[in-house]
Amino acid sequence: MSRSVRLGTGVFLLFATTAATQGFHPQIPKAWDDREVASFEVSLADPSRSPRYPSAAEYYALEVLPIYRGYPIYVPGKEAPGYFESLKQKEPEIIFDAAKLRTEEDWIRAGELVFDAPVSFGSRETANIIKPEFLREVPLHTTRDGVIPYIQWVIRKKGVVELGLQSCGFCHTRVLPDGTVVKGAQGDFPGEQRRAWVGRHAPDSPARARDLRRAESFLYAAPWVTNPEELYSTTQADMIRRSGAMQPGVFGRQGASSACPVHIPSLIGVKDLKYLDATGLTRHRTSADLIRYAIVNRGEAQGMQGLARFGDFDPRSLLPADRKTQRYSDEQLYALALFLYSLEPPRNPNRFDEAARRGQRVFEQQGCAGCHPPPLYTNNKLTPAPGFRVTEQLRRTADILEISVGTDAALAIRTRRGTGFYKVPSLRGVWYRNAFGHSGQAETLEEWFDPARLGEDYVPKGFHLGPGPIKGHEFGIKLPADDRNALIAFLKTL
Numbered sequence: 189m190s191r192s193v194r195l196g197t198g199v200f201l202l203f204a205t206t207a208a209t210q211g212f213h214p215q216i217p218k219a220w221d222d223r224e225v226a227s228f229e230v231s232l233a234d235p236s237r238s239p240r241y242p243s244a245a246e247y248y249a250l251e252v253l254p255i256y257r258g259y260p261i262y263v264p265g266k267e268a269p270g271y272f273e274s275l276k277q278k279e280p281e282i283i284f285d286a287a288k289l290r291t292e293e294d295w296i297r298a299g300e301l302v303f304d305a306p307v308s309f310g311s312r313e314t315a316n317i318i319k320p321e322f323l324r325e326v327p328l329h330t331t332r333d334g335v336i337p338y339i340q341w342v343i344r345k346k347g348v349v350e351l352g353l354q355s356c357g358f359c360h361t362r363v364l365p366d367g368t369v370v371k372g373a374q375g376d377f378p379g380e381q382r383r384a385w386v387g388r389h390a391p392d393s394p395a396r397a398r399d400l401r402r403a404e405s406f407l408y409a410a411p412w413v414t415n416p417e418e419l420y421s422t423t424q425a426d427m428i429r430r431s432g433a434m435q436p437g438v439f440g441r442q443g444a445s446s447a448c449p450v451h452i453p454s455l456i457g458v459k460d461l462k463y464l465d466a467t468g469l470t471r472h473r474t475s476a477d478l479i480r481y482a483i484v485n486r487g488e489a490q491g492m493q494g495l496a497r498f499g500d501f502d503p504r505s506l507l508p509a510d511r512k513t514q515r516y517s518d519e520q521l522y523a524l525a526l527f528l529y530s531l532e533p534p535r536n537p538n539r540f541d542e543a544a545r546r547g548q549r550v551f552e553q554q555g556c557a558g559c560h561p562p563p564l565y566t567n568n569k570l571t572p573a574p575g576f577r578v579t580e581q582l583r584r585t586a587d588i589l590e591i592s593v594g595t596d597a598a599l600a601i602r603t604r605r606g607t608g609f610y611k612v613p614s615l616r617g618v619w620y621r622n623a624f625g626h627s628g629q630a631e632t633l634e635e636w637f638d639p640a641r642l643g644e645d646y647v648p649k650g651f652h653l654g655p656g657p658i659k660g661h662e663f664g665i666k667l668p669a670d671d672r673n674a675l676i677a678f679l680k681t682l
């Protein structure tokens with residue numbers, strides 16, 4: 189990395205140029221390359237339904253998202269008088285400009301701008317997130333100054349201040365109890381509760397029900413599975429029930445289902461992972477694969493996942509014809525990948541004490557390290573979901589541990605994100621996370637290791653649509669209480 193010293197303007201320029209040419213050479217991959225796109229994902233459980241994406245020619249014909257300067261959004265009562273009015277006086281300002289980036293640090297900071305850049309926009313009037321009646325019902329974390337860090341005001345046209353949503357940071361930013369904002373951590377924005385709140389406060393009409401059905405089936409439908417209508421809600425009441433059942437940290441991500449949503453992983457440490465997503469859908473061979481992941485999963489169904497075909501099923505047929513999709517530029521994506529690779533965990537307040545030392549021994553004795561070996565605390569392998577038959581072809585092309593941990597199979601088998609597998613997740617950073625298990629059924633580690641969760645009439649504290657066991661992964665679950673507590677103390681130091 190090069191850092192320049194200011195020695196007077198002329199010298200500074202010369203020095204900066206030399207340092208940049210010698211020190212850092214951005215290697216910007218052509219992100220959407222037809223050949224690479226054909227192989228960067230693991231096939232779906234039914235391989236004939238694996239997504240077929242638009243070609244590179246179609247992709248590069250999309251308009252590039254300009255990234256404008258964003259301004260903080262405050263909760264009611266914390267905004268300085270005149271603040272919002274002052275934003276109306278500001279000129280729109282494009283802040284991502286690859287031509288101005290010199291050092292690796294410049295690229296990383298520019299990547300942070302991409303991470304925080306909203307990709308969908310609304311008005312202040314419709315911004316329920318900052319309405320007192322919303323905040324009374326849906327608790328929202330903020331910084332000590334009252335800033336809501338998941339969203340921004342954006343000025344794309346002078347005098348028009350818009351609410352910017354659906355950046356990467358919308359779902360991948362967490363506020364710790366002391367108000368520290370951790371970018372890249374498992375997000376804690378209550379996005380699904382917001383959806384449920386909007387549903388509760390909107391009039392229920394046949395037209396709305398039709399729109400909802402269309403929107404949900406666009407996101408979640410997989411008509412080739414048995415009972416496909418269970419994957420999405422068809423009435424407002426059902427939507428409110430399903431979204432309301434998801435806690436912060438869990439999302440009905442596009443291609444999953446509101447009946448089996450997905451917990452948000454922490455992106456801190458992602459550079460060491462060989463597979464992305466709970467089902468290991470995306471291979472992570474190089475940074476270009478991470479970039480393709482971002483292209484596919486951008487915003488809510490605004491990425492290529494929203495433009496893919498699955499055999500003879502084309503979800504786009506459910507969309508209004510005038511819907512416009514944008515893309516990131518290859519430079520923006522390269523910067524974004526550098527930013528994600530640079531993420532560091534927050535300082536861990538849990539000390540490696542006597543209990544943790546004992547817990548480490550339990551971890552070793554229980555064979556956890558067979559699947560979660562240090563230092564990554566994952567073996568980076570895929571394990572088959574119950575009932576999934578591993579083919580020879582898969583054995584040759586993926587890293588598979590042919591032991592099923594027995595967790596609920598629906599996400600892996602029945603959805604557009606489902607490969608038939610669950611990957612072995614890393615246990616690093618569990619101390620700043622919630623929502624364990626692929627759908628976040630267990631809210632805490634204590635619950636994940638509580639034998640009561642296997643009971644038929646158990647009511648999970650995390651995501652659930654009714655009483656029932658949190659199935660599978662029975663490792664460490666029958667331990668005496670003090671060993672279990674020690675194990676958890678150890679895990680919280682990772």
Ligand code: HEC
Nearest residue numbers: 354355356359439441450451452453464465466482486487
């Ligand atoms: C609407 C919420 C949402 C938004 C917006 C979002 N993500 Fe995610 N992200 C998720 C969820 C949920 C998962 C888990 C998906 C799964 O396991 O199938 C996830 C998973 C990931 C993963 C996989 C990590 C791993 O360890 O498996 C990466 C990488 C990622 N997101 C990056 C991004 C980037 C980059 C952006 C912006 C371009 C973004 N996400 C936008 C919710 C979101």
Ligand code: HEC
Nearest residue numbers: 554555556559571593595610611612613624625626663664
């Ligand atoms: C045979 C491999 C295997 C063994 C052995 C194993 N795990 Fe896991 N572990 C997994 C898989 C696979 C998952 C993800 C399951 C899912 O989401 O459906 C997982 C999930 C977890 C989770 C939840 C993480 C998250 O992000 O939701 C924790 C915590 C965990 N394991 C801890 C342990 C501990 C502690 C032990 C030993 C007592 C252990 N595991 C033994 C494979 C294993």
